[in-house]
Amino acid sequence: MYEQRVETVMRNLGQRGLSRLLVCDPRSIQYLTGVYVEPGERFLGLVLAPDAAPTLVLNALFSAPADAACDVRSFTDTDDPLSLVAELVDTQEPLGCDKNLPARFLLPLMERGAAARFVLASDAVDDARAHKDEAERAAMRAASATNDAAMGRFRELVHEGITEAEVAGQLEGIYRELGAQGHSFAPIVSFGANAADPHHEPDGTRLAPGDVVLFDVGCRQNEYCADMTRTFVFGEPTPKQREVHDTVRRANEAARALVRPGARFCDIDRAARQVIEDAGYGPYFTHRLGHQIGLDVHEPGDVSATHDAPVEPGMCFSIEPGIYLPGEFGVRIEDLVLVTEDGCEVLNSYPREIDTVG
Template sequence: MNTQRIDRVRANLQARDLDQLLIVDPLSIWWLTGYYTEPYERLLALHLPRIGVPTLFVNRLFPDASNTGARIVSHSDTDDPIPMLSAVIDPTRPLGVDKELSARWLVPLMQAGAARAFVLASDAVDDARAIKDAREQELMRAASAVNDEAMAWLVEQVRPGVTELAIAEGLLGTYRRLGAEDHSFSPIVSFGPNAADPHHEPDETPLAPGGMVLFDVGCKRDWYCSDMTRTFFTAEPTEHQRAVYETVLRANEAAEAIVRPGVTFAEIDLTARRIIEDAGWGPQFNHRLGHQIGLQDHEPGDVSATHDEPVQPGMCFSIEPGIYLPGDLGVRIEDLVIVTEDGCEVLNRYPKGVQIIG
């Protein structure tokens, strides 16, 4: 049991006037207790009271959880876990529930009158997870270092006639060779006009002579995720291509330059967005500037024009402006940053100036 993390969640519960929380997200349970299993259709839940010992509900088929420090309530496939949950939940108080709690469990709890009210309270955990401690920051740096090395491998694969899919399919083996366990999301490999689709799925498109290349990739290493995008040229860029690229690069660097405690997510987004708008491509930057990241590639708390909360030391998020011109080209440049006491640390070291490869 990680008492410091539990104390942070409990402080968040107190601020929300809640005395209890039911957590079912396996990664959040691992983050708090050190215990992980994938429950699939079975129940895995942590009841966290604001005061007292947490209770972990596990199926008897799951790995042993006795060393977590939580009180363990076990059940079998033929047991109904709802009465077991109800016996622990305080029926006189509201119950904070995890956004991942499925209707399969939530509706019966409501019908049983297990709590006075049910309140969506995932943010009590999400806000705590958003502030990475020193060890988590080390792990985020290590995952990004692997991603930097993988980007160098990706660049080496670029040659005339190679397909997007051929490169994408070889990336997992490279990640594992470099010490990562898996992708943090499905890799995006886009050639030429395909890069105008921000979420293009790699296909059999071959690299055409002089075509542009976009790689948006990330790995998971020791539980923590990386995410980076770089866009390359395979021939001397035209004036138009260079103008688009350099606008995106300026937006990326300007946004990173203002990140510091107290600056809002909205201000960071607008800093990048205004540069692209002033260059005449505002409508072609059609997504938020970034997202928070940690145990998952996309975690709650986006970097957008509507997110007015200030950033805090320990937060980690992406800065990824882009310009997308359908039928022509797409450029995105993405780094991860960790907020420090007086600015930010950019985790990615792979160069992001104009590069001609292949």
């Protein structure tokens, strides 16, 4: 599996006129080797070069499993890890660099002339990660199934007077009971007018009758991320709440219906946005329609008006239209879709119709 992934990245590099790459993003290193390390301020790098095994330059504080799909070059806190990198690359060849390579390491490498030139080339890995293999697809399905199950539990936490922060504080325990490792991102729990802020952080706001209740939540399971949003109402929905919720649901459906190989990301975004504009709420849909997802909850490649590339089999991304009315309420409905050979598989099955809680 890892060997095939490295071969794909090396092929992508070749198409960019490069033969060597320094990967520093921990999740990309995990994707290529099976080794996951969060190095903090210490150097971490994987060198890919032709006719050589991937070589991980790793601080001795950390360890790689015996079956890691790479060679390991260890260094201590008093060693210079960049000298190891310099030994592994060719001063006569350009070096592809990771977008996450910190300047405190990149600039010294440049100053010592470790390569002929330095080229931003992490898209060679990003493109490979965007096309999920069968093992990854299974992991994404499992994480989303857990997220569906968790949403049913989360809504039961809601009652009059409870705060957003009190609800948010109980979510991780439920995820762990269901077999997940924890959150894939900090959960968003929004009541009432707070739901008009798409990235609201849960606070001491107490739930009151008539409030909308928005959950934007995701778990990490077997290292892969889930992400889903549902919006409920505490009590009987008002006609306006019903109208807005129905508009967002139809926008979600219109976008999902368009997802298949060859459809452009920008056209998928347009399908959802058109529904919201036709209902008169266009100015209140204030963000892109979605993002790609996998080992990271947000991966390169968004679903937006400016991304005109076609979707391809194996890609997995969110569809999350929303309407946000400042001072009133907001509604977002988000699902993950996996592009298949002839269409798409929707990874979330939790109901999208308006529903009450409490």
